[in-house]
Amino acid sequence: MSQNKEQNKGSQTKQKILKVATTLFSQLGYKGASVRKIAKEVGIRESALYNHFKNKEEIFLEVARGIFTSPFTITHDEIQELAKRGKPFLQKFTMQYKMLTFDKSNESMFRLLMIELMQNKELREQFMHEFHDKNIKLLSEGFFIMMQNNLIKSNDPMMIAYEFISTMFYIRLQITLLRFDAKSTNALSTQFEKHLDFFWENIKL
C-alpha cells in the first residue's frame, strides 16, 4: 500500500533524481548540471536515468514546473479582511515573502529562475506572469480597498503595488546572492521590515 502510494507520485528513484536535479540545476544552471553529475549524485548510471525521463530537457522541465508553484497564497476573503485594516495586509504579505526568501526549497527555485531567466523564453514569460502580474494584482487589490476605506492616499493602486513589490524583489535577490556564498545576511535580514515601515508611512493618510 505504501509502495502504491509512492508510485502514484513516481518511483522513489524518480523523486530522488528530481531532488538532486533541482539542487544541481540551481547551482550550476542547465548546461552546467550534466546528466553525468546528476546520475552520479543520485547513485545510478546515466543510462538508468533514461528509464525515468526521456531526456535531460524533460528532467529540467519537471524541475522548472516547481518554480512557480509557491505556497504563497492569500484567499480573496483574507485580502478583504486584512486590507480593511490597512498595514496588517502589507505585514502579512511581507512576512510571507520573507519566509519564501529564506525557505530552502524556494531559494533553490528562485536561483534556478534567475539563472535561466535570460536563456529561456518560457521562463521569462512565466516570471512576468507569476512573479510580477500575480503579485501586482494581489497587492493592488489590497491597496484599492485601503483607498476606499480612507486608510491611504488616493493614487493608482497598480503603481503603488509596483513600487512595493520591486523593492521586495531586490531584497530577495540580494539575500539569495549572499546565501549562495554562505555570507551573512544580517545586514539585510530586517530590510523587509524597514521597507514595510518606510512604505506604510509614505502612503498612509
Next chain:
Amino acid sequence: MSQNKEQNKGSQTKQKILKVATTLFSQLGYKGASVRKIAKEVGIRESALYNHFKNKEEIFLEVARGIFTSPFTITHDEIQELAKRGKPFLQKFTMQYKMLTFDKSNESMFRLLMIELMQNKELREQFMHEFHDKNIKLLSEGFFIMMQNNLIKSNDPMMIAYEFISTMFYIRLQITLLRFDAKSTNALSTQFEKHLDFFWENIKL
C-alpha cells in the same frame, strides 16, 4: 599610421572577436557561447582565435571587464550642486539610469551580468559593489545634503537610497527581459519617471 593606432587597441580581428563574443555571451551565457560559435560568427577558424586569446576564459574576462565600466558618472561637485536643489538630483540620476537601460551596449552587459550572476562568485561580488554599493553611496550622499537643506524628511539616507535604487533596478530588469524578446516596452517606458515622482512626493518636506 592608421594601422598603428588600431594596433594600440588590439588588431581589428581581436576587436571583432570581442564584439561577437559580447553578443553571444549575453545571449547564450558562458557555456552556451562556444568557441566554435564565436569563431564562426567572426568568420575565422577556432585555431585562429587562439592567436588573439590564450583561451575561452580570457575572452570572457575581457568582455566581462566592460560590465562595470559604465559611463555613469556624476562628479562630487555635481552631487553637491544638484542635491541642494532637491528633485533635480534625482531627475539627473533617473535619466542617466534610464539611458543606460536602453543603451545597446549596456543592455548586453546587463544581460551578461544577470546570466552569470548566479554562476560566478567574482561577478556577484562586483555586482554588490559596483551596482549596489556605489549607487547607494552616491544617492545617500545626495539625500544627506537634501536633509541638511530641509528639502526632504529626516531619515536614514542609506535606507532611502536603498528604497530608491531597488525599484530602478527592477524596472531595468523588466525592460531588459522584454527587449530580449523584442516585446514592446511602452507600458514600462515611463515607469522610471513615475517612480521618480512617486518617490519625491513621499520624501519631500
Next chain:
DNA sequence: GTCTATATTTGGATAGAC
C-alpha cells in the same frame, strides 16, 4: 530498473603548413 558497452556530437585546444 540497473548495469556495461558503445555510438555520436560537441567543445576546448594544439601542431605545423602556408
Next chain:
DNA sequence: GTCTATCCAAATATAGAC
C-alpha cells in the same frame, strides 16, 4: 595570422545483458 588536421575530454543518448 590563418588554415587544415587532429587530439582529447565531456556530454547526451541508446542497445542489450542481467
